[in-house]
Amino acid sequence: MRTRLKICGFTNVEEAVYAANLGVDAIGLVFYASSPRHVSIETALEITNVLPPFVSVVGLFVNAQEHYIRDVMCQVPLDYLQFHGDELAADCRIYNKPYFKAVSMKKGLDFDVLYEEYHDAVALLLDAYLPNARGGMGSVFDWELIPKERSLPVILAGGLNSKNIKRAIKTVMPYAVDVSSGVELEQGHKDIVKMTAFTQQVQEGDRETL
Numbered sequence: 148m149r150t151r152l153k154i155c156g157f158t159n160v161e162e163a164v165y166a167a168n169l170g171v172d173a174i175g176l177v178f179y180a181s182s183p184r185h186v187s188i189e190t191a192l193e194i195t196n197v198l199p200p201f202v203s204v205v206g207l208f209v210n211a212q213e214h215y216i217r218d219v220m221c222q223v224p225l226d227y228l229q230f231h232g233d234e235l236a237a238d239c240r241i242y243n244k245p246y247f248k249a250v251s252m253k254k255g256l257d258f259d260v261l262y263e264e265y266h267d268a269v270a271l272l273l274d275a276y277l278p279n280a281r282g283g284m285g286s287v288f289d290w291e292l293i294p295k296e297r298s299l300p301v302i303l304a305g306g307l308n309s310k311n312i313k314r315a316i317k318t319v320m321p322y323a324v325d326v327s328s329g330v331e332l333e334q335g336h337k338d339i340v341k342m343t344a345f346t347q348q349v350q351e352g353d354r355e356t357l
Contacts, residue, residue, distance in 0.1 A: 151323035156184035251276035275305035316352035
């Protein structure tokens with residue numbers, strides 16, 4: 148199975164289009180004011196208006212007010228919502244839009260409870276646990292914490308880069324991978340060389356696991 152690829156945290160048109168032309172499956176736009184990768188609705192529209200067909204757009208929110216999420220949805224053509232805060236499933240499903248739920252990987256997590264709570268999510272996005280942070284910090288967690296038997300697809304995030312992604316694919320066998328800081332020049336600005344290398348390594352990882 149081919150590992151799907153999402154690159155998150157675009158803040159300008161040129162870098163997002165470059166990623167799309169590399170063949171990524173999805174780009175992520177961060178609608179969280181505390182993030183250095185935050186985009187305005189205006190910038191998000193500039194990006195989505197020039198993306199080629201068949202590239203999904205994911206809107207990332209962190210404990211956002213319902214009216215704000217609905218305002219973004221009314222103006223930006225989002226294909227998926229990504230909830231990266233403390234949202235309950237009831238908070239995620241009221242928008243009638245396919246959603247991912249991000250999970251901070253702590254020891255002792257009960258995945259059976261997560262699968263039941265977020266049973267209608269399209270996937271769980273597994274990220275490193277960092278106090279007072281909501282992802283995008285380049286930290287890797289212990290992949291052995293991820294159960295082999297899964298009731299929902301897994302999107303692997305957290306500290307991925309071109310040097311560790313093949314090992315991540317072989318170890319976890321995720322449905323998809325999500326990278327942000329691992330392909331950046333600096334927070335909020337992607338590096339085309341790193342994006343290219345990461346994409347190539349994902350493809351190589353898939354070939355080596357066939």
